[in-house]
Amino acid sequence: MPAVASKGRGRGGRRPIAEINMVPFIDVMLVLLIIFMVTAPLIAPSVINLPSVGKAAKAPDRVIQVLIDKNEQLQIKEGSSTTTAATVRDLASRVTAVQQATGLPAKDVPVVIAADKSVKYETVVKVMDTLQRAGVQRVGLSVQTTP
Numbered sequence: 423m424p425a426v427a428s429k430g431r432g433r434g435g436r437r438p439i440a441e442i443n444m445v446p447f448i449d450v451m452l453v454l455l456i457i458f459m460v461t462a463p464l465i466a467p468s469v470i471n472l473p474s475v476g477k478a479a480k481a482p483d484r485v486i487q488v489l490i491d492k493n494e495q496l497q498i499k500e501g502s503s504t505t506t507a508a509t510v511r512d513l514a515s516r517v518t519a520v521q522q523a524t525g526l527p528a529k530d531v532p533v534v535i536a537a538d539k540s541v542k543y544e545t546v547v548k549v550m551d552t553l554q555r556a557g558v559q560r561v562g563l564s565v566q567t568t569p
Contacts, residue, residue, distance in 0.1 A: 484524050486517060487564070488553075490537035494545050500524070510548060514556030521558075536564035 487499040488508075496513060497505040500520045508516050521531045533553055537546050546563075553561050 484526065484531055486520050486531060486533045488513070488517070488533060488535045488549060490535065490541050490545060490549065492538040492540045494541060496549070510552055513549065513552050514558075517553060517558060518556060532560035532562060533558050534562045534564050 484500070489497040489499060489505065491497070496508045496510065498508050498513075498516055498520060499505040500523075506516070517533055524531050535546060535549055535553075537549075550561055
């Protein structure tokens with residue numbers, strides 16, 4: 423008996439399927455879409471309570487200012503006295519020395535950071551971090567209100 427040749431099918435008579443079956447993928451995506459649509463309204467949006475300017479009953483009697491100029495040079499100013507230059511390394515020791523010189527408890531003397539608007543945000547955060555690591559509890563930022 424002669425062998426029957428398959429017409430254009432190569433060996434074995436089967437050729438591989440070169441398609442991707444998309445139906446299972448679409449089913450999974452639709453199920454995920456329904457899950458997200460059902461759970462999205464149930465998630466409560468987070469509320470961030472931001473501080474507002476001008477809530478204090480009175481301004482503090484003594485304030486230590488840390489001034490950062492546009493060249494990122496630091497200066498410390500206590501009240502209306504003269505300013506003294508400082509670096510980030512010795513900032514903490516100088517601020518605590520000024521706090522102790524006021525005669526008040528250190529936690530009652532706030533430190534306000536006044537930075538030029540062209541100063542990098544990273545520099546201001548470094549100064550805040552240095553002060554908080556030194557134990558300064560009241561650190562604030564000085565802002566200029568627009569008329």
